[in-house]
Amino acid sequence: xxxxxxxxxxxxxxxxxxxxxxxxxxxxxxxxxxxxxxxxxxxxxxxxxxxxxxxxxxxxxxxxxxxxxxxxxxxxxxxxxxxxxxxxxxxxxxxxxxxxxxxxxxxxxxxxxxxxxxxxxxxxxxxxxxxxxxxxxxxxxxxxxxxxxxxxxxxxxxxxxxxxxxxxxxxxxxxxxxxxxxxxxxxxxxxxxxxxxxxxxxxxxxxxxxxxxxxxxxxxxxxxxxxxx
Amino acid sequence: xxxxxxxxxxxxxxxxxxxxxxxxxxxxxxxxxxxxxxxxxxxxxxxxxxxxxxxxxxxxxxxxxxxxxxxxxxxxxxxxxxxxxxxxxxxxxxxxxxxxxxxxxxxxxxxxxxxxxxxxxxxxxxxxxxxxxxxxxxxxxxxxxxxxxxxxxxxxxxxxxxxxxxxxxxxxxxxxxxxxxxxxxxxxxxxxxxxxxxxxxxxxxxxxxxxxxxxxxxxxxxxxxxxxxxxxxxxxxxxxxxxxxxxxxxxxxxxxxxxxxxxxxxxxxxxxxxxxxxxxxxxxxxxxxxxxxxxxxxxxxxxxxxxxxxxxxxxxxxxxxxxxxxxxxxxxxxxxxxxxxxxxxxxxxxxxxxxxxxxxxxxxxxxxxxxxxxxxxxxxxxxxxxxxxxxxxxxxxxxxxxxxxxxxxxxxxxxxxxxxxxxxxxxxxxxxxxxxxxxxxxxxxxxxxxxxxxxxxxxxxxxxxxxxxxxxxx
Amino acid sequence: xxxxxxxxxxxxxxxxxxxxxxxxxxxxxxxxxxxxxxxxxxxxxxxxxxxxxxxxxxxxxxxxxxxxxxxxxxxxxxxxxxxxxxxxxxxxxxxxxxxxxxxxxxxxxxxxxxxxxxxxxxxxxxxxxxxxxxxxxxxxxxxxxxxxxxxxxxxxxxxxxxxxxxxxxxxxxxxxxxxxxxxxxxxxxxxxxxxxxxxxxxxxxxxxxxxxxxxxxxxxxxxxxxxxxxxxxxxxxxxxxxxxxxxxxxxxxxxx
Numbered sequence: 001x002x003x004x005x006x007x008x009x010x011x012x013x014x015x016x017x018x019x020x021x022x023x024x025x026x027x028x029x030x031x032x033x034x035x036x037x038x039x040x041x042x043x044x045x046x047x048x049x050x051x052x053x054x055x056x057x058x059x060x061x062x063x064x065x066x067x068x069x070x071x072x073x074x075x076x077x078x079x080x081x082x083x084x085x086x087x088x089x090x091x092x093x094x095x096x097x098x099x100x101x102x103x104x105x106x107x108x109x110x111x112x113x114x115x116x117x118x119x120x121x122x123x124x125x126x127x128x129x130x131x132x133x134x135x136x137x138x139x140x141x142x143x144x145x146x147x148x149x150x151x152x153x154x155x156x157x158x159x160x161x162x163x164x165x166x167x168x169x170x171x172x173x174x175x176x177x178x179x180x181x182x183x184x185x186x187x188x189x190x191x192x193x194x195x196x197x198x199x200x201x202x203x204x205x206x207x208x209x210x211x212x213x214x215x216x217x218x219x220x221x222x223x224x225x226x227x228x229x
Numbered sequence: 230x231x232x233x234x235x236x237x238x239x240x241x242x243x244x245x246x247x248x249x250x251x252x253x254x255x256x257x258x259x260x261x262x263x264x265x266x267x268x269x270x271x272x273x274x275x276x277x278x279x280x281x282x283x284x285x286x287x288x289x290x291x292x293x294x295x296x297x298x299x300x301x302x303x304x305x306x307x308x309x310x311x312x313x314x315x316x317x318x319x320x321x322x323x324x325x326x327x328x329x330x331x332x333x334x335x336x337x338x339x340x341x342x343x344x345x346x347x348x349x350x351x352x353x354x355x356x357x358x359x360x361x362x363x364x365x366x367x368x369x370x371x372x373x374x375x376x377x378x379x380x381x382x383x384x385x386x387x388x389x390x391x392x393x394x395x396x397x398x399x400x401x402x403x404x405x406x407x408x409x410x411x412x413x414x415x416x417x418x419x420x421x422x423x424x425x426x427x428x429x430x431x432x433x434x435x436x437x438x439x440x441x442x443x444x445x446x447x448x449x450x451x452x453x454x455x456x457x458x459x460x461x462x463x464x465x466x467x468x469x470x471x472x473x474x475x476x477x478x479x480x481x482x483x484x485x486x487x488x489x490x491x492x493x494x495x496x497x498x499x500x501x502x503x504x505x506x507x508x509x510x511x512x513x514x515x516x517x518x519x520x521x522x523x524x525x526x527x528x529x530x531x532x533x534x535x536x537x538x539x540x541x542x543x544x545x546x547x548x549x550x551x552x553x554x555x556x557x558x559x560x561x562x563x564x565x566x567x568x569x570x571x572x573x574x575x576x577x578x579x580x581x582x583x584x585x586x587x588x589x590x591x592x593x594x595x596x597x598x599x600x601x602x603x604x605x606x607x608x609x610x611x612x613x614x615x616x617x618x619x620x621x622x623x624x625x626x627x628x629x630x631x632x633x634x635x636x637x638x639x640x641x642x643x644x645x646x647x648x649x650x651x652x653x654x655x656x657x658x659x660x661x662x663x664x665x666x667x668x669x670x671x672x673x674x675x676x677x678x679x680x681x682x683x684x685x686x687x688x689x690x691x692x693x694x695x696x697x698x699x700x701x702x703x
Numbered sequence: 704x705x706x707x708x709x710x711x712x713x714x715x716x717x718x719x720x721x722x723x724x725x726x727x728x729x730x731x732x733x734x735x736x737x738x739x740x741x742x743x744x745x746x747x748x749x750x751x752x753x754x755x756x757x758x759x760x761x762x763x764x765x766x767x768x769x770x771x772x773x774x775x776x777x778x779x780x781x782x783x784x785x786x787x788x789x790x791x792x793x794x795x796x797x798x799x800x801x802x803x804x805x806x807x808x809x810x811x812x813x814x815x816x817x818x819x820x821x822x823x824x825x826x827x828x829x830x831x832x833x834x835x836x837x838x839x840x841x842x843x844x845x846x847x848x849x850x851x852x853x854x855x856x857x858x859x860x861x862x863x864x865x866x867x868x869x870x871x872x873x874x875x876x877x878x879x880x881x882x883x884x885x886x887x888x889x890x891x892x893x894x895x896x897x898x899x900x901x902x903x904x905x906x907x908x909x910x911x912x913x914x915x916x917x918x919x920x921x922x923x924x925x926x927x928x929x930x931x932x933x934x935x936x937x938x939x940x941x942x943x944x945x946x947x948x949x950x951x952x953x954x955x956x957x958x959x
């Protein structure tokens with residue numbers, strides 16, 4: 001008896017009316033994977049450097065994210081405290097621990113409680129950094145890693161994201177290129193999250209409601225100035 | 230699930246008498262199509278992206294074996310495991326054995342049409358594993374023991390009152406007299422109830438919108454974030470995907486993602502698009518340590534080899550459903566199986582047999598709106614015609630229809646005879662109907678006269694009058 | 704062919720032939736006024752669409768062969784129907800895709816085949832048809848005309864020349880009326896619901912006349928309107944363009 005893998009691949013090949021691809025043809029396909037090319041990138045995804053930030057903000061606000069601009073990472077703690085106060089939330093956040101987050105002077109707000117590690121159900125708010133922002137649709141791209149657990153992006157009710165403004169790219173393709181530059185071709189972090197606005201549902205009578213299972217609020221802190229890579 | 234496609238006319242009849250359903254459908258017809266239009270108006274490249282997406286999928290299907298093997302290689306390299314499942318039964322058994330190995334009692338689920346297709350929920354329940362749907366719409370219909378009525382909006386057929394009733398019945402921990410009139414209150418309650426389930430489940434099962442061969446990633450798109458909690462919190466992650474979900478590269482996936490949400494809900498992008506590659510890594514602080522991908526055939530390789538290959542480009546956006554006037558009249562349950570609308574009318578006969586689901590390809594005016602909106606440019610009306618061809622060849626269509634057609638064709642192939650028969654026929658009909666100009670009822674024509682009058686013919690044929698007037702023939 | 708005076712073979716269509724010959728004569732008048740020589744090959748019956756849409760490819764092909772033969776000698780084939788013209792133009796090639804030896808004859812026919820209003824505006828370059836019709840008109844685009852042949856602006860452009868006529872469009876004008884050939888008798892209840900929705904759309908415009916280019920849809924909608932007791936007049940667009948409104952009562956209306 002042949003195993004399922006063999007018989008399924010055989011069924012696929014029979015349907016295609018051929019045997020396994022010869023090495024030369026497979027090599028051509030392999031090259032398509034090893035050297036990925038962009039397909040059509042819409043004009044919206046190719047803004048000039050001057051337009052890039054404005055378009056990102058416009059698109060992000062269109063999907064009910066809120067955006068605040070900060071002059072540098074040193075302004076982040078104060079912005080977080082103010083955000084939580086206005087939202088009437090406790091002054092405590094679960095924070096990521098990557099280079100950008102470590103460069104934030106959290107001690108400047110002694111009344112703000114911070115904790116690292118994976119999120120737990122009782123965490124009301126989290127602060128993480130984004131690997132990129134995509135102007136095309138106001139999308140944040142976040143990577144998982146030992147210092148950026150994925151649960152921070154989903155369990156808390158409010159998600160605050162630090163996005164260095166130099167990390168805003170035009171299109172998804174630009175972001176993939178940056179990621180390949182960082183990790184090498186064909187390699188991915190365990191999780192890449194594209195996040196476009198706060199969680200929502202329209203499953204009850206097509207009424208749009210924010211905050212289905214993920215965060216009800218998404219605050220983007222767009223930071224100018226020096227940021228660690 | 231057991232199909233009721235065979236009794237489609239009865240299903241449709243019931244649906245048209247269902248007041249709640251009809252109210253939902255009226256709301257629905259004004260929703261998605263309008264939003265889709267607005268989204269596309271903001272993207273002038275939409276049609277060229279459709280061409281590109283079609284080409285990507287065609288290329289992938291032509292080399293499906295290659296891309297599946299590369300995908301598997303990458304999943305394995307990243308520490309995950311791929312299970313090849315030829316049919317629904319082997320997929321169900323594979324899921325169950327993974328659940329048993331991990332001692333699972335509770336399984337959270339992201340919305341998955343493949344899950345519906347293989348009936349995984351019923352199966353797990355029979356084997357003492359509790360599956361919990363976490364997409365709000367899926368959760369609601371699971372409480373009601375109903376199948377989804379729409380691939381992307383499974384509870385679209387229900388009113389908020391019906392949802393509230395289900396919550397009162399099933400959420401016994403809440404006071405019976407709590408206010409539950411507004412969707413917001415229902416959502417907040419469901420969020421709390423399901424949050425506990427998310428934290429409790431040992432296994433999370435999701436579908437996949439795409440599989441990326443370049444990296445071994447699975448792509449999952451949701452708006453609620455339930456998919457992400459399902460695939461992040463448990464110790465074991467299971468992804469069930471049919472073979473045709475694979476695409477070559479991240480760029481290819483990105484091109485298709487530009488079409489998916491715009492076509493589905495009119496969003497530029499769904500809120501969460503997640504690329505997951507393998508299990509938790511050594512230094513990671515969260516994520517499931519075990520990662521399984523089930524690759525399911527269940528009829529796909531057959532379609533790959535026949536005239537329905539193009540249907541395998543389908544990305545399950547639901548645009549054809551949202552624009553279908555038949556779906557708009559009867560909703561999704563009438564189709565009698567997991568899928569509905571034009572894509573369902575093509576897919577269901579292919580998956581469960583044209584003899585079982587023969588009504589579905591016939592219950593269409595072939596108006597072509599589905600093909601017009603399909604982001605993957607699937608020629609749905611042509612596929613419906615091909616299914617009708619199959620039925621005719623297999624002599625599955627009703628005998629009176631076949632005989633009537635044969636008699637008509639016999640006459641129509643003989644112009645002189647045809648013209649004589651028609652002359653006599655219309656003269657007789659016109660004599661009967663001249664006074665009112667229309668018929669409210671005619672023997673053997675109740676199909677027509679049930680809903681509308683039949684305008685009376687003028688009483689002579691064009692052909693006889695043209696001859697009478699000495700019009701030119703050649 | 705004479706560039707000045709092409710010979711047009713009128714493809715009458717079975718519904719016009721039997722139910723409403725007046726549409727055929729209106730089409731003849733419009734074609735002649737535009738400078739065409741009109742002939743009506745006797746050896747025509749039906750384009751074969753009912754067989755094709757019922758999966759009966761063999762009868763559909765026989766009828767298609769009959770059409771190919773009957774119209775072999777004319778410069779153009781014109782039908783007062785988007786549905787029948789669409790069958791010839793877009794579906795004959797599919798029908799014969801397993802008979803490569805037919806490809807040339809099929810291509811020759813499809814290139815010469817036109818729906819009436821698009822033939823007038825595109826080939827004969829008719830910019831204006833003079834006439835008079837007092838009424839507010841709404842226009843139903845048949846699905847096959849619209850999606851297979853792109854017929855939408857052509858009839859509206861021609862109607863602009865008619866004095867006394869104004870057009871009020873339906874909100875959901877892209878939606879099928881529920882006719883669908885055999886569909887309307889095979890699934891009468893669904894079809895009935897669809898045509899009822901279409902009747903709502905027509906009535907919501909407040910128009911007193913419904914025009915269209917396909918008799919199937921028009922019989923369907925007229926039948927539903929009259930069942931609902933509406934007094935909206937329903938006509939094929941060719942009748943209004945050709946000025947045949949005194950002689951022939953609207954579809955489904957008694958002879959006055």
